[in-house]
Each structure stands twice: as C-alpha cells, then as structure tokens.
Amino acid sequence: MAIDWPISPRRLRELGVLGMNQRNGEFIAQMNERRYYPLVDDKLLTKELAEESGLRVPALYGVIRSTHEIKQLAKWVGEHEEFVIKPANGAGGDGILVIDGKQSDKPLVYRKSSGRAIGIDAIGLHISNILAGAYSLGGRPDVAMIEYRVKFSPLFEKISFQGVPDIRTIVYRGYPLMAMVRLPTTQSDGKANLHQGAIGAGVDMAGGHTLDGVAHNRRVTHHPDTREPISGVAIPEWQSLLEMAAKCSDMTGLGYLGVDVVLDRELGPLILELNARPGLSIQVANGEGLRHRIERVDQHVDHLSRDETAAERAAWSREHLAPMNL
C-alpha cells in the first residue's frame, strides 16, 4: 500500500482548514466569554435554559445530587423502563449510561444499550462515581442526571449500528456554519464518537442531505456494518433544526458553539447537548475547511444594519454556505 503522506500546511491553509491552535486562539478565546462556559458545560443548566427558550430537550426525570439520594433512583425512574444516566459536567461524553429496558423486577435488573444486563446496585455505583467526579473535568464533584432515553428516528437506521446517531452543527456568531451526522458503528461500540471509529458524514447546508462519510480520516461511501450508502439521506425539518441551533447561540451568548441534536421518532429534533469547544473533525466529514465559511459569515454580519432572527440566519446559511472548494 502506498504511504499516506501528510498534507502540506500550505494546502491546508488554502482549503481553509481550521487547526486546533487557531480554533482555540482565534475563535474559542475571542468569541466565547469564559463566564458563559458553565451554561454549556453544566448540562443541567443547559437543559433549564433551553426549556426557558422554548427549545425541545429530552425530558429530565430527576437529579441525584448526593450519595444518600441514590436510593431515590427508583422513584425518579418511576415507570420508565428506558432512561439515560449522565454526569451534568461530563467531559467528552464520558460516563453516560444508557438503559434500554428492564430485564427483571426481583432482583431489579436492567439492560444496557449494548444488551448486557446491569443490576440496580451497579447503576447505583455508577451514579456514585459520577457524584465523586470520576467523569468531570478536574475530578470535581458532580451531579447525576436521569433523563428521557431518545427513541431515535428510523431515518438513520440503515446507516448506523446501535447507539444514537446525532447531528452536530457548528454555529458561528449565531449563523449555522457547518453540520455533520455522526453514525455509530460496531467499532465505535455504538458511540457517536469519531475518535472511536464512528462515521462522520457531512451535511449539505442548503437541503440537509447527508454527503459521503469519513471514518478514521478516510472517506467511506457505505456504512461498514449495514453496507448501505451513507450519502443522500434527507434530514427532515432541516430549517427548524438549523433555527434551533441558531437559537442556542443566542441563548448561551457563545459565538462559537457546537450544537448536538438527536432526532426522536415521536418528538422530532431534541437538543442533546452544547459544546463550547466543538471538535474539528466536522471539516473532514464535510471535506471542507471552516475558514471560508467563517469569512463569509463575518462579511455578511459586518454589513448588517440590524440583527437577524434565528429563522433569517438559518435561511441565510442555507442559501450562502454551500460547499466552496478551491
């Protein structure tokens, strides 16, 4: 096999690909005021904020704040047999436990999304680890959230394996900039994490159709598990999904933001979480650098006489941020 040589920095710059240092130094540091970080780092706060702004989020069943409250888990879960337990301040999707159903009542045993059984004691231990800060940045004590388990829409069923595919949109100065769909694979163990082998598929801004995907920085046209073509899937309610993302920017005051949305079978698009430091893989998934789109948004915003509404911004992005290649 031919050696896969690295790309030259000049070519990368031409393509407008954003590097980690530039993202941190020129965008996150300049566009995101630090005091707004807790709004996105604390998922509990994000959820409250989103609900106030009229954005749809997975329903919160309950919050466990201290070890002695772990016993109340059953009370919070109630009749729900499917639920998700996650740390409010988890970093990088760590510590999320997805319960898919109840296996038996006595003893109380649930089933994880992977299909494995998990007893109520083990769930309690997982929660106590969350509380002790095992998954939070810097090991600070945390709280555990119990929330609605998304019944993901069959839209991506053919091109994902287990887990929940989500749609990541980067919003810059309130304008949706670029989007991708993250599709879990066997290799990623059902997680929508590109590092672990999930597929990132670019999304055409104008129409909300998936493009070809990328796995491990290589282009893929078909899902490795289902063998279905990745491109050409139309995301429904694309306009309202982009509007949601744009509103998140207003709601948090962050100028450079990643918005993760899941499509629920019954509830439609739900905001899963926000990220003040969204990753750069979205560029690989779209085969395009962020830089040129950022410049177009800058140009547009600098010539505006009034602030545009979220709907106007979403429409502008759809019209003007189509792929631009060199």
Add this chain to the structure above:
Amino acid sequence: MRRLHLLFVVLLLTAVGLSVAWYKYDTLGFPLTPDRETETWTVEAQIAVDPGTAPASVRFALPSDPPHYTLLDEGFVSRGWGLTTQSSDRQREAVWTKRNPEGNQTLYYQATVYRDQEEIQPSPYPGPAAPPKLEEPLKSAAESFVEDIRAGSADIQTFATLLVKEVNASRPDENIAAFLKPDATETERTRLAIRLLAIARIPARMSHGVMLTDEGRNLTPTTWLEVHNSRRWVPIDPRTGTVGYPRQFLVWWHGDQPALTTSGLEDVELTFATTRNLRDAVETAQLQSTIAESRLMDFSLLDLPIDAQNTYRILLLVPLGALIIVLLRNVIGIRTFGTFMPVLIALSFRETQLVGGVVLFTLIVALGLAIRFYLERLKLLLVPRLAAVVIVVILLMALISIVSHRLGLDIGLSVGLFPMVILAMTIERVSIVWEEHGPGDALAQATGSLVVAALAYLVMVNAYVTHLFFVFPELLLVVLAFTLLIGRYTGYRLTELFRFRAFKTLAQARRPEPTGNDRPGEPR
C-alpha cells in the same frame, strides 16, 4: 494591538534575560559551560624581620588593581603585630607595628589573583613630565640623545622602546655614557630611562612585580617601566624594550621606592612565593563579582545554602520541561496524560536514568492497571479506589526495590523516587480512557506521555543545560518569552498534517459536480 503588546513583552523579557546573562558572562566571568576551571595564583609575601628592641613598624606596599589581574582574596598573618591598611591615591599599604618585638619573626601577606583581562585599562593622562634639572654639558648631551631617538621613532611607544634599547646597549651612545656606570643595576637603568623620557616630557614610572611561577620560592620583585601614551600606561621591559608585561607578571607596586619601609628594625628581608591553583570557574566569578561589588550578585542563587541550591538546580529545570511540553503539545501535537505529569516523571528519571526509568514506569503503570481493573470489579467508590491504587503502587514500588536488590540490580532501588501520587492518578486516568475510549487511545496517550517525559528528561539532564540555568537563572525570562510567543501560535500542529491528510483527496471529491445522488444546494 494585542500582537504588538505581546511582541513588546517578549522582546523586553528576552532583552533583559540575555543582557543580564551576557553581563554575568562577559564582565563577571561566569562560565557558560560546567566544570570549567580557572587558573588562580596564590602569592605570598614573606617579610622576615629581625627587630631590635625599639618599637618597630613595617610599611609594606600592597597590590591594588594590578593590570591584567583581579585580586580575589587577601589575608595577613602576623601574630602579635598591630595591623592597619591604608591607601593613598594609587597605592595601598599595610602597616604592621609592635612595641616590644623579640627575635626573628616573619610577617605574611597572602593574595589570590586571577588573570581576567587582556587589555590594560585606560587611565587619565597625568600631564607632561617635568624635565629634570641638568647641568651642562650633561644637559646638551641628554637633549641631543633624545633628539636622535625622536628622529628615529614614530610615537611615544616606539620612542620609549628605542630609548630603553639604547640605554641597555652593550656599547651605549656616547651622549649617555656619562649618565651610566658600566655596572649599573636594572633599577638604575630604569631610573635613567625615566629621566631621559622626562626630557621628552613623556610621563613614565617604575613598576615592580612578581613573576608568577608554579611552586615559586624565594622570588624577588622585578622592575618594569611604564610610559603613558596619553590613553593608558604601556609597560615596557626596561631590559629589552619589549612592550607589554609577560603573561604571568603581577604588578605589585608603582614608583621609585622599595616595597618596604621600616623603622626600628635591624634587618628585613622580603621574598615572594607563588603557587598556581585551579579553582571552579563559578566560584572565581562569584568572588570576583563580590569584589566588584556587583549589586546583581546580591540576588544570586549561589549564595543560598547548599541544600537549597540543590533544590533550585532541579526546580529551575521545570520551566524548561514545561516549555518542552508546550512545544510538543501545541506545535507537534502529542497527546499526554495530564498536562505536566510528564515533567514530573522526567524529574524522577534523573535518579533512575532513562532506560531504567522507562522500564520501571511501564512496569508500575502496567501492574497498577491490572490491579485497577481488578478493583473495578469490586465496584468501589472513587476516592477509596484512588487511595487503594496509591497503596498498591507503593507496595509495588517496595516490591520492585526488594526484588531488584536481591538480583543485584541497583536501579530498582531508585524507584522510590517516582512521584507515587502522580503514578496513581496516571493509572486512574489510563483506566478511564481505556474503558471509555478503548485500549488504543489509552496506549497512544500513555506512550505519548512517556515520549514527552523522555524528551524532557534528555534536555533536563544535560549538564550544560543544568549549569546554564542554575548560573544564569535570568535565562528563564527568555524561556518565558518563548512560551508567551508559542501562546499566540495559531498555525497547524504537526500531527494535524496527518489528521487532515484526507483533504488531499477529499477536497477534490467534494468539488461541485453533479453525481448520481443528485445533491441539491450547490452555490447559486
């Protein structure tokens, strides 16, 4: 604006750091490399006195600011004698006094000197010399002699050289034969040269000094001639007319008088003894700067107690390690566990050596991980689990030490120097990454940490680097400046050129061209 500001701070820090370091190197003589030794000389003046019964006093000229040399240290040994030192404009002297001296005694003066300058320092012009009063016909003879020499010389220096040569010629010019007894001593010839130079109004003086020889005993002072060329005193050998002092000539006193003036003594004898020493260059520079009364050295680490010094020898390397981390993470893009964990590991490598350190580190982390996975099955709470890992790590360290000692491998003993809490945290982090992101990620980050630690170690253990930062801690300002500069680096990381290499083909693949999928939304 922000860029300019940063640039200004960076330039300022660099300038201050480098200029202080340069001053210490150039002026105070601190060596840039370790283990440099400088040559110093110990000169001992022995004054053997045979006092009578009357109160005695001995005045002895002391070296002050000798050309080419710096006085590092001096001391007096004179039991039972009262000692004062005094200095007039260009001459220092020691005065020993005793009311009831008895028997032969020896007074000692010891000086340590160090050759530190090649150039003779300029000194103000003392004004033209007053011509000596001479009777005819001596006056005419001297003047015509001086005229002859003036005709054959270009400047003061060559004039003086020619004159000295004439005075020492085996068959001297008839004009000066009258001034010179055939058996004239060196001092007399020098004295004559000074008088003749005065006719030409050239200021000249006598100097006396000691030839420094290793293990030199019973040395006597040698006379030299100095003429002022309007910028500085130029030494001329009164025997040969050669310009300049020999390399190992230490000027002791100036003027046409003996070094010793005594009263109440029956007999006195002055001899010199010299020894060559090798001294640590840093120590020499330190002494020298104390003598130069450099304010800078009031803030030197070299004045701290030794154990504090040793602490700082290591501490001062941490910034360098931090800089390496910054470079490797932000410019190269290597991922590590914990930001500065590799620096701490690198510090402990100093004791274990590199290979031993890497082996021990890998061993402990691997064993610790195995235990950690077992503890995972026990479903412990986070803090007790961390504590359990710390305990296990320490037990492992003790075990490794004992086993390796049994096997006769001393390297295992130094494992105790690993920062065990850091190790325990590392094990915990590795296991979380292992579970959440898979073994691949965990191993990649662990290897990254180890590579960074090894690189940091290699830089930090370097004898030159250690020496440089300890003797010139102001260089840390340069490190700080460089770190600030990288803080604004927004270019690609080296690893990103690999990460984004798909763009070599991706960008072409995404060119707007209609495909079978009928993608909508091309630019309108």
